[in-house]
Amino acid sequence: MPQPTSQQRASVASSQSTQGAVGWSAATGWVVLFVAVALVVWFVSLDMRHLVGPDEGRYAEISREMFASGDWVTIRYNALKYFEKPPFHMWVTVVGYELFGLGEWQARLAVALSGLLGIGVSMMAARRWFGARAAAFTGLALLAAPMWSVAAHFNTLDMTLAGVMSCVLAFMLMGQHPDASVAARRGWMVACWAAMGVAILTKGLVGIALPGLVLVVYTLVTRDWGLWRRLHLALGVVVMLVITVPWFYLVSVRNPEFPNFFFIHEHWQRYTSNIHSRSGSVFYFLPLVIGGFLPWAGIFPKLWTAMRAPVEGTQARFRPALMAGIWAIAIFVFFSISRSKLPGYIVPVIPALGILAGVALDRLSPRSWGKQLIGMAIVAACGLLASPVVATLNANHIPNSFYRAYAVWVAVAFVVMLLGIAVARLLLRRGVLPSVAVYAMGMYLGFTVALLGHETVGRPASGADIAPQIAQKLTPEMPLYGVQMLDHTLPFYLRHPLMMVGQADELTFGATVEPQRxxxxxxxxxxxxxxxxxxxxxxxxxxxxxxxxxxxxxxxARDWRRVVVANVASLAGPQ
Structure with a gap:
């Protein structure tokens, strides 16, 4: 058989190179389009709902009062001292107010950025240890997980904490890679300690207690005692203290009652007792994790396999997937045995699950992924058939008419998910990655539709519709009393705090130390x-x-949940 000439070989090589370049260009274009759509939906949806109580209105108003007063040390809510949480989340929100003005999307900017940060650093750590493909799957897993993407659009401290904690985990993984130089490891571990300091300033001592618990459990399981020598403890603790001590010192000096309330009441008593009436069974968080990571529930057994498998191509003793798995399990157990439980507490486990899902999906066969698509299609179809049940609800004293409107949005959300699953099934012939990408986008858009539809319930509860009527008559110096009612959203829309009458609710501490208010x-x-x-x-x-x-x-003015009255007839609204 005659051999090809050098000119023929060059022609073939040139043709292959051209095809490769075209394929790479096309793939890059799809990636850019995917990221652009995800980011546009991520940020545009921030301003498409009104604030809901209690958390969204509370932290928007605390930040507004901080913005108005210029006092970044003593936290106040409705002009009363409020020491339940540290200030970092509010600081970021105030910066948003300074840059962009007061508004709903500005109030949610901190959590939106925290969510993106969590996706970014988790992908970075997954890429370092498991490759670019696993990193892509990690990002897709977090984007599609409702406990991450939806939570990143509710103004709560839990999401900001989770974003910072994802940095703690990711920086730890980066610093323990065997190819990291001494300087690089020191830099990543200093960043890890700094992130723990920010976590403490976000929600208190859990910022160091949770990573510490994970490290202890990990070293007990692996017997890798040398890990503690690689943490740069002395330098790290100094960095953490430099970040945390100034605010704690200043707030304690200005408010001597702060240390006992914050460290004893809000930490020890909250965790060990039912002082806030937020109890739940030991299984409280199990359905929340399954539902919050629902698009990937079918591969949960493979997360366990991924957690136990060694890293290919390295002899490193450190096991990043095992660390991620222990992170998720230890934090889950920690909050499960706590006497105080709220849904948002469990959000910090999601980035670790995202990394494990990235590793598992990277090793998943087309056949196995096809079964996952079929399973989720059944789940989404059942959800669509059950969506009329939403129209029968009458919970939390919310009128049933609002739920009837929301039922339509829930049905549309499941339709969007089913369309995404159908397209992902068609794309499976092109490979697992493009199929997973379309599937993740379909889940993300579906859950976003359900989130936006919540406006049918949230808007009437927010007080935003009656706020303009009140604002026309309310002057800055006029008292606005909250009579046996702490309204968490109306003060923000009115730009005017309440003066509590009778029941102070969660402002009891502030009312006790400042009874004149x-x-x-x-x-x-x-x-x-x-x-x-x-x-x-x-x-x-x-x-x-x-x-x-x-x-x-x-x-x-009045709506279904509140009546606003005046003591002067001239202030009355149209009847």
Missing amino acids: VVPDVDSFTKLWKNGQPAMAVMSPDTYLALAPTLSMYVV
């Missing part, structure tokens, strides 16, 4: 109401009916 009971409120100074008050419909026979109250 509250009205102790309804009798005292009655005297103030009748003194002739123009004032307004927010109360529940039941409280309004109870007080109306004895007090002159002129309705300024």
Whole structure:
């Protein structure tokens, strides 16, 4: 057989190179389009819902009061000292207010950036240890996980903490890679300690307690005692203290009551007792993790396999997948045995699950992925068939009519998911990665539709619709009383704090240390109401009916959950 000439070989090589370049260019174009769509949806959706209580309104208003007062040390909520949480989340929000003004998307900017940060650093760590393909799968897993992408659009401290904690995990993994130089390892570990300092400033001592728990469990399991020598403990602790001590010192000096309330009441008593009435069974977080990572529930057994498998191509004793698995399990157990439970507590486990999912998907065969698509298609179809059940709800004192409107959005969300699954099934012939990418985008868009549809429930509860009527008559110096009711959203929309009457709710500590800033009971409120100074008050419909026979109250505005009244007829709204 005649051999090809050098000119023929050059022609073939040139043709292959051209085809490769075209294929690479096309793939790059699809990646750019995918990222652009994800980012546009991520940020545009921040401003498409009104704030809901309690967390969103609370932290938006705390940040607004910090922004208005210029005091970044003593945290206040409705002008009362509020020491339940440290200030980092509020600091970031205030910076957003400074740069972009007051608004709903600005109030959610901290959590949105935290969510993106978590995806980015988790992909970085996965790429370092497992390759670019596993990193891509990690990013897709987190994007599609509702407990990550949806949580990153609710203004809560839990999401900001989770974003910072994902940095702690990722920087630890980066610093322990066997190819890292001495300087690089020191740099990554210093960054890890710095992230723990920021985590402490975000939500307290869990910022160091959780990583410490994970390290102890990991070394007990692996017997890798040398890991502790690679943590750069002395330098790291100094960095962490430099970040955390200044605020804790200043707030304690200015507010001597802070240390006991924050460290004893808000940490030890919250964890060991039911002081906040937030108890739950030991299985409380299990359905939340399964639901929050639902698009990947079918590969949960493979996460266990990925966690136990050694890293290919390296003799390193450190096992990053095992570290990620222990991170998820240890934090899950820590909060499961706590006497205080809220859904957001478990969010920090999701980045670790995302890394494990990235490793598992990277090793998944087309056949196995096809079975996963079929399973999720069944789940989504069942969800679509069950969506009318939402229209029958009447929970949390929310009128059923709002749930009936929301049921339509839930149905549309499942339709979007089913379309994504169908297209992913068609693309499976092109490979697992493009199929997973379309599937993840379909899940992400579906859950985003459900999130945006929540506006049918959230908007009526937010008070945003009646705020303009009130703002027309409310002046900055006019008292606005909260009569046996702490409204978490209306103060932000009115740019005006409440003065609590009677029940101080979660502001009890602030009311105790600054009693002059509250009205102790309804009798005292009655005297103030009748003194002739123009004032307004927010109360529940039941409280309004109870007080109306004895007090002159002129309705300024009302909705299904609140009545806003004035003591002067000229302030009354149109009847």
